[in-house]
Amino acid sequence: MSLIKKRIRFSPIGYTKYLKGLEQTHTMFRQGKVLESLASKSWEIAPGNSTTSKKAFFLDNQFERITRTAYTDNPQLMMQGGIVINHEPTKAYLLKNIWMINGSVYKGMHRFLLHHRNKLSNQKNYLPPVIVDTEIKNASVYSSYDGNEFFGLWLTDDCTNYKLAASEGTPITTNIFTSPHMFEYEKLLGMNPYRTNGAYIKDAVFIDDDWGNNSKKQELFDQNKQMLLSKFSGSSHSGVFILRRNSGKTRIMLNEIEIAERLRDQYGFKIVDVTKHTVQEIIAACIGAKTIVGIEGSHLMHGLMVLEPGASVLTLQPPSRFCGVLKITTDMQNLNYGFVVGIQKEEDFYVNFEEVERTLALLRF
Structure with a gap:
């Protein structure tokens, strides 16, 4: 276990933050080249490899309904499959003498954001402290900007990187939370990070795989899945059917309850609600499921965490926010991916049963 001790330290961040032209801001996501330029040492943890994407399951004329996309540049190309994807190697970078303050990591005049600014109070965002009372000798930063923004990416990326981080030093993260379900998953997956919003770290290891899904x-x-x-x-x-309701980034499906209940009554589906049920209740329902259905979003990752190879995920897509990110995980886990694009009705949408x-x-x- 790395040494963590209480020691009063003067932090220059409170002053340098206001000196224009001295600070470069990055998100803590896919920043391997920047981290390498600042690192005193870097090394490869795991090699890269290539995979071929699977074809999704969908009806004719679905793409014609899409009016906007999210994190998906070309839905037709992505869903047709057969694309060779090159996954980057996983690399580690050792940075010395860094500060982790109020949702950001500082190295010299570089600032790496671990959280979107809307998750930080104005006081935290604009008035970083000049004094911190925690010093860590060896630490490993495993959390990412996108993992802290999207619960699903926290499960797929940050929770896997945690295992690598734990072998490099004390795994650390912030005291700012993505989802109330995080603590339950940490307990189930044996994660015990050190949480801090103000620390000086002598040696910090950062892990980056450029958002790839290498072997x-x-x-x-898979280890996390087997543990669950x-x-x-x-x-x-x-x-x-995993109910989303109005959780996360808003996308209201007008007949969400109706679709869920018809699947229950006609096909024997179970229904869980992420706004009401605990992780244990959700996973207990998803164990053994042949298919997970719900509005596209991070909440479906509860099911993906325990689906066996060959099972399926059916996403119900808002036409104004088509997103194929979950297919990256279903391809990695040998799961079938399908989608239905809804029909827009004013600001919301509904789906044809x-x-x-x-x-x-x-x-x-």
Whole structure:
């Protein structure tokens, strides 16, 4: 265990933050080149490799409904599959004498954001302290900007990187939380990070894989999955509809409850609600599921964390926010991915139940 001690230190961040032209700001995400330029040492933890994407399951005329996308440049190309994807190696970078203050990491005049500014109070964002009382000799920063912004990426990226970080030093993260479910997952996955919003770190290791899913990351994700599966039991069943309601980034599906209840009544689906149920309740329902269904979003990752290879995920997509990010994980885990694009109604959308049924039939071959 690395040494953590209480020691009063003067931090220059409170002053240099206001000196224009001295500070370069980055997000703590896909910053390998910048980290390497600042590192006293860098090394490869795991090699890269290539995979070929799977074809998604969908009905004709779905793409015509899409009016905007999110984090998906070309939905047609991504969903048709057959794309060779080169996954970057996982690398580690040792940076000396850094400051971790109020959701940011500082090295010299470089600032790396661990959180979007909307998760920081104005006082934290604009008035960093000049005194910190924690000093860490060896630490490893495993959390990322996107992991702290999106719960699903926290599960796929940050929770896998934690395992690597724990072997390099004290795993550290902030006291700013992405989701109330985080603590439950940390307990289930044996994660015990040191949380701080104000620390000086003598030697800090940063881990970066450029958002790739190389073989090592898949292995680590599988380890987390097996850890969860070992704590729950259940038999095979039709599936689970995971209610999103208005959680996370707002996208309201007008007939979400209706679709969930019809799948329950006609096909034996279970229904869970991320705004009401605990992680243990959600996972207990998802164990053994053949299909997970719900509005596209991070909440579906609860199901992906325990689905067995060959199972399916059906996302119900807002036409004004089509997103294929979850398919990156389903491809990595040998899961089938399907989608239905909804129909816009003013600011919200609804989904045709017949199209849900027909797409489920495709997923079941």
